[in-house]
Amino acid sequence: MNKEQKRFVNLVASLNYTGDLGYYSVLHYKPLDITKDRAKKLLEYWGIVDAETAHAKLKWFLEEGLRKDFDRMKNTLLFISAPDREQWISSLEDEKTRNQYKVVNRYLHKLSSKTIAGTDYGFCTMFAQNAWVADYITSEDAYEYGFQAGRRAQKDFSKWSDFLISHSAGAEFNKENEEASVAFMKSQQVMLTRILTAPNSPIRKISWNTNLVL
Secondary structure, three states: OOHHHHHHHHHHHHOOOOOOOHHHHHHOOOHHHOOHHHHHHHHHHOOOOOHHHHHHHHHHHHHOHHHHHHHHHHHHHHOOOHHHHHHHHHOOOOHHHHHHHHHHHHOOOOOOOOOOHHHHHHHHHHHHHHHHHOOOOOHHHHHHHHHHHHHHHHHHOOOHHHHHHHHHHHHHHOOOOHHHHHHHHHHHHHHHHHHHHOOOOHHHOOOOOOOOOO
């Protein structure tokens, strides 16, 4: 693993940071800056509590991830006429499900065929590094997951901006309710603007086509 490969993987992981401090976190991201207790707490939310669950969940992000449900909901909405979609979505009782369908409807014709795969690859990379900090997997395993996610991202998207749009849509899709989605996107717009336009943005310094073959 060379320096450029490591920088690419770490950038993919860092792009999970959002909000007012998101851009600062991207600029100064280091995998080992998080504490072991904090890493374990973040992983526990996803059912990762040991080596076995870590490998299972990381592989799930690579193979299925959140995009499986997004794509299923997208196919459902495509069979409902446009005028009837909002009414049908509003009739759903479960708050998170209703919000997810609203997000899917908002991005229905705005994403590539890979939809929110960017989120899955970003989560896989960051959680692999968190699992390393938590002593669930080795550093070698963590970067191997990062390389796999990176190679898939390069195959599915043509540039950093396409990856970021996919990632943001998926992160919004994962929110618990509409209020959380609105708050997230409000702060994420600031983050996206800075990461895409700032002269010192890391996506201007790290090539999307970095060779990730070990």
